[in-house]
Amino acid sequence: MKKQLFIFTFIIGLATSCSGNKVADNEIPSSTLSGFDQKETQYYSNGRRLYKTICQNCHMENGEGLGRLIPPLAKSDYLKNHRADLPRIIKYGLHGPVIVNGIEFNQPMPANPKLTDIEVAEILTYIGNTWGNEVGSFTTEEVISSLSEGQ
Incomplete structure (x- = not known):
C-alpha cells in the first residue's frame, strides 16, 4: 500500500511540476494587451510565435540578449527611441554600433529578407509589448513606410 501511495504521489507531483507557471503558447497575458483590439491581439500572438522561431536564439526567451554581445529587447530604451528604424532593422539587419540602455553593442x-510586411509588424508588436516594453502595436502600413524610407 505504501508503495502504491508513493507511486501515485510521484506521478501527481511529476504532472503538476511539468505544468509549472509558464504561460502556454496560446495564452496571452490580459494585462499586456488590455488596450489592444482583436487584430492587435492576433499580431501579438503571431509575433510571439515568429519571435520564438527567428529571434529567440540570439535575444533569448526573456528578451535579455546575451551579455555585451547581443543587445536586450527587454525594457529597451532603443525600442522607444528608434521606433521608425525597427522595421528596417528586422528586415535588412543591422551593422555597426548601437547603444541600448546605455551600453554599446557592435555585433x-x-x-530577414523573407519576412513579409505583416510578419515584421507582428514581431514588433510582440517585442514592443513584452518584457516591460510599452510601445504599442505596429501596422503593416507603418512597416511599409519605414521600409520605403530606408531604400
Whole structure:
C-alpha cells in the first residue's frame, strides 16, 4: 500500500511540476494587451510565435540578449527611441554600433529578407509589448513606410 501511495504521489507531483507557471503558447497575458483590439491581439500572438522561431536564439526567451554581445529587447530604451528604424532593422539587419540602455553593442544582426510586411509588424508588436516594453502595436502600413524610407 505504501508503495502504491508513493507511486501515485510521484506521478501527481511529476504532472503538476511539468505544468509549472509558464504561460502556454496560446495564452496571452490580459494585462499586456488590455488596450489592444482583436487584430492587435492576433499580431501579438503571431509575433510571439515568429519571435520564438527567428529571434529567440540570439535575444533569448526573456528578451535579455546575451551579455555585451547581443543587445536586450527587454525594457529597451532603443525600442522607444528608434521606433521608425525597427522595421528596417528586422528586415535588412543591422551593422555597426548601437547603444541600448546605455551600453554599446557592435555585433551584426542578420537580415530577414523573407519576412513579409505583416510578419515584421507582428514581431514588433510582440517585442514592443513584452518584457516591460510599452510601445504599442505596429501596422503593416507603418512597416511599409519605414521600409520605403530606408531604400
